[in-house]
Amino acid sequence: MAETPKGQQTRAKLLEAAQAEFSEYGLAGARVDRIAERSGVNKQRIYAYFGNKEALFAAVMTRVYAHMSAVVPIPTTEEGLRAYVGDVFDYHRESDLVRLLAWEGLHYGAGPIPDEKEREAYYVHKTAALSVALGIDDPTAAARVLIALVGLASWPFIVPQQRRLMLGPDGDTESGWALLRASIVAHGHSIIDNVLQGSV
Structure with missing residues (x-):
């Protein structure tokens, strides 16, 4: 099923917050609680969208690589x-x-x-x-x-x-x-x- 516009917006918020968190603390030091707080999205949504912290980091890297490729x-x-x-x-x-x-x-x-x-x-x-x-x-x-x-x-x-x-x-x-x-x-x-x- 295709993701709804609201779901796309939530995913984007999570990725933006996760990028800031991973950039500051790295994969080991990043905390899902802080990512949820930064994004204003419930922590359970992070697991629902990405499964675990490593998968979230991989999604962030895909995002930044896509941005650099475009720019x-x-x-x-x-x-x-x-x-x-x-x-x-x-x-x-x-x-x-x-x-x-x-x-x-x-x-x-x-x-x-x-x-x-x-x-x-x-x-x-x-x-x-x-x-x-x-x-x-x-x-x-x-x-x-x-x-x-x-x-x-x-x-x-x-x-x-x-x-x-x-x-x-x-x-x-x-x-x-x-x-x-x-x-x-x-x-x-x-x-x-x-x-x-x-x-x-």
Whole structure:
């Protein structure tokens, strides 16, 4: 049976509240009681909609991945690829995706995650598009490039304490952020250039 508009609204409220809770406390530290309080929805509705806390976390990750895909789609041209590094940096500055990914990594380690096949399919699509942008016919090589570019653009947000210690108070000014972004984009372009020149 199709979900009613009211049910869709309730689900959206729960996912929004759960995203905030998981971002702050991680999967292990998050509490269903707090999610219910944040959302204004009865705690039993959480279990009715999602079953358990891990399934709720998986639903949150699906939600944030869908949002990033819509806001920062993987490019299929060299020009788009060059803009992509800065776009990913900008996205992570405004988003809590990297915090959620860090918590997910701490919780599951190298083991399987819920909805793993769906996440794998997401990256297969991304590396296929990246292969087109790079003009190479090697999805594994494209995946290595993607790891390098995304890692470069997201690292300052995964370990904000390191960014603060390295850059000092000026790093948190708008001019400091602009300089960091420019540096990361330039290094991203170097990675792209190496691939286009056949060096990677």
